[in-house]
Amino acid sequence: MVAFIIRRFIQSLFVMFVVALVSFAMFQFIGDPVNQMVGIETSLAERAALRERLGLNDPIVVQFWHFILNAVSGDFGISYQHKRPVADMLLERLPATLELSAVSALFSLLVGIPMGVYTGLNRDGFLAKIFLTISLIGISLPTFLIGILLIFVFSVTLANAPPISVFGLFAIDPSVLQLPSFGRGTVVEIGGWRTGLLTADGLKALIMPSITLGLFQLTLIMRLVRSEMLEVLRTDYIKFARARGLANRAINFGHALKNTLVPVITITGLQVGSIIAFAIITETVFQWPGMGQMFLQAVQNVDIPIMAAYLMLIAFFFVIINLIVDMLYYVVDPRLRVDTGKAAGHG
């Protein structure tokens, strides 16, 4: 077990190294940091001095070393565009992205897994076919299109929709269902963390973005759970369990489900990382003030410090999540735990 963790840790370091290399390379090959940071009037002498101070005349390896040191201590430099420390900007926007990602992930798991189990157990049922159709649509629609469609229905159309009269007795005003499509709503600040979860406004604002972000994941999870379930239901141990007269509930939700969820855990864990990345698109569609939006603007403005910092932060998240998932796998699957005692008895 210890050897396993050490190995994975070393692998993670390698990944971080590669990403740091790529980020560093961006600085070297794209644009000149000095020219980005100063105005036109700055003299050549001042530029040279600045270059010296920034350590840009040192050998590449030294620069890379400083780069890594800085990154590890949280110093990601100054944004070319905004002239502010990148670290501060990241911290400001982190809560927005994390909240959105967490809610989306929760949504996709809480809805996706049951849907997957249902379609696995009721292979040819009518409801199952509907779920499968939804899943196909979920995979086929690009995230941004889902967002736009949701906005179109719940913000634009509902806003202008006339009240619907029910049997002439009373009227329902559909615009009540209207959802905000812009920003986070009212946020509450708790110890430096701005959260939207504590206000009705904030929660309403979360609905469409998290559905948009989570729909693709939901589809993936549902299909995965379904196919794993179908595989598991075909195994010999399920056949043997049936031959022993075990109840359907015990078989489906005991044996089958547990075996299904083991590979699902890994893949889901890995997907959580990509949710944070896909947030870029969702944040753009909904004008959500998160890290993703910041990154996109940085790409458009060639603001290298932000791009590099975002990359490394994301890589860091991925690596941590992968490690957690690996350990989770270890906890759940007894086959991975090597027995310290005598493993096999005699025939």
Added chain:
Amino acid sequence: MATPLLQVCNLVVEFPTRRGTLTAVDDISFDIAEGEVLGVVGESGAGKSMTGAAVIGLLEPPGRIASGEILLEGRRIDNLPYEKMRRIRGREIGAIFQDPLTSLNPLYSIGRQLTETIMTHTDMTPTQARARAVELLAEVGIPAPERRVDQYPHQFSGGMRQRVVIALALCVNPRLIIADEPTTALDVSIQAQIIALLKRLCREHGTAVMLVTHDMGVIAETADRVAVMYAGRIAEIGPVREVIKNAKHPYTHGLMGSIPAIGHDADRLEQIPGSMPRLTDIPRGCAFNPRCLHAFDRCRQDRPELIAVEDGQVSCWLYDTSAGRTTAEAKAIVASRSGTAMERADG
């Protein structure tokens, strides 16, 4: 005469496929008495496993029982609703499958798998069930059962696993066990032990066994009676010694001749020319007639019924006494076949 424990009457199992309906089991009938071991032997595809699956009610769809009856102690069980059949499974009819590795759920301890089965069919408390589980493990010869009861399947060797499987099948004392190739996946050295164990336990508990296998050696060792299946039909059925020493059906005779025996002096093994027909292509009349050296007109026209001969039954027109031939003459004809098919062709 006491009612046999199991009666199978004119069982037909069909598989609708795109290319037409496949008849896997074509009108077979046999009985198993209390505590008796009936061997069911035949080549791959002869229908032995299907018969076992049909008896325990675990035919995989689209396979289905097209006609016929299966009676357990005189009550029909082939047409029971799922819940009623489920209660019979494990409690009254158990099963053992070929591969002990895949028969056990890798994520559950074997203790858990045992107690679950026990508690499904009895009123024992978890503590009682666990005590019983330990007892069972001791009975099947697992050393240090109190410690091993909490271990996982991958921590046992192949032979040990099959012992666990046997424990699981016998844990609530069913009247009949369907053993489908129980030793085929095991090392030859372990096979004998497992067979001996099975034989001993079934005798001690008075459990009848339907032992499905292609291995005549195992049959000779363990069975009281044996049914020889060919192309979904029963060719011959009778006491083990009789069938092996004095095979009546030409196919059985050929089978016995093709088994090398120590002390047998011949240079070549006898071979039955040709091969078993595909289930979609069964010849008219007797399924064996194209390969039978003694076939005559009636064999190619009418399918033979099971004719009672001495202690058993044979499905061969040679034994139809109404045609004027005595049993002794028929046996002589079949036994007259000697040497190889090649020599016969010349001679």
Added chain:
Amino acid sequence: MADAHTSAPGLLDPLRRFFDGDVWASFKRSPVTVGAAAVTLAYFMMAAFGPWIAPHDPFDLAKLDLLDSLIPPAWMADGDPRFLLGTDDQGRDMLSAIIYGSRVSLLIGFASVLLSMVIGIGLGLLSGFVGGAIDAFIMRMAEIQLSFPAILVALLINGVVIGYFKTHPEWQVDQVTLAYVVLVLSIGLSNWVQYARTVRGSTLVERGKEYVQAAHVIGIHPAKIMLRHILPNVMGPVLVIATIQLALAVIAEATLSFLGVGVPPTEPSLGTLIRIGNDYLFSGEWWVTIFPGAALAILVLAVNLLGDWLRDALNPKLR
């Protein structure tokens, strides 16, 4: 059929077997799949013959008239029969824009899939043949890349290349061409892993076979013979991967264009059109976004359905 056994398996044999077999039969039997194939074919035709079937040329900046901008679809109150689906903010006919846009999207999609295939198959073969450190390195890279979502990699490559050209204005490049090349590169480079793995697996299997040693003995380079055996085996899975990747590539391009780092608005793809229209969603000119959106959705849905069916049909376990 004695001859079939003496010649080595050719590339056409799988195709022949395909049409004779269950796969084609199952295709004909599933109306959904036939529909999907028809729709996909329609898009391909549209892409191929676009300039001839479109009523207007939306890429010809000279012909656009700002007075024609934001006209609703023809069946609505202020519609104009000249522009069946309305016009966008530049006065482009939506129908034509969609046809031309699909063309662009499919072009980029195909090109990037092709690029991924070439890189993936090449690296897979290399990994499998050579083994050792190179294999380990390639597979390690694959793993790392797989843990990052393709869209992020594409965005990054895109951003970096465009950034490079922006900060080095001495390189004069046509914006549109640059965009095409960068898109194909970035999407292609972010999607090669699956091909590599599949081909590598196949290569390793073949390497273990005896005819490879036999080839050594005769003096023929085993690589030549292995290729003839590997490629037919691998065609099926590669085809499935390619189909699904096509849908993903189209989505990727649309996403990147929507985000503003893709095809520029002068010769818009479907994604760019959606981006343009997004600004007008709230002011009531919904058709500028919704129609391209629908066109994109239908195309991807059809390709996905086809890919799904293909995967099931070629899966030996399900037969």
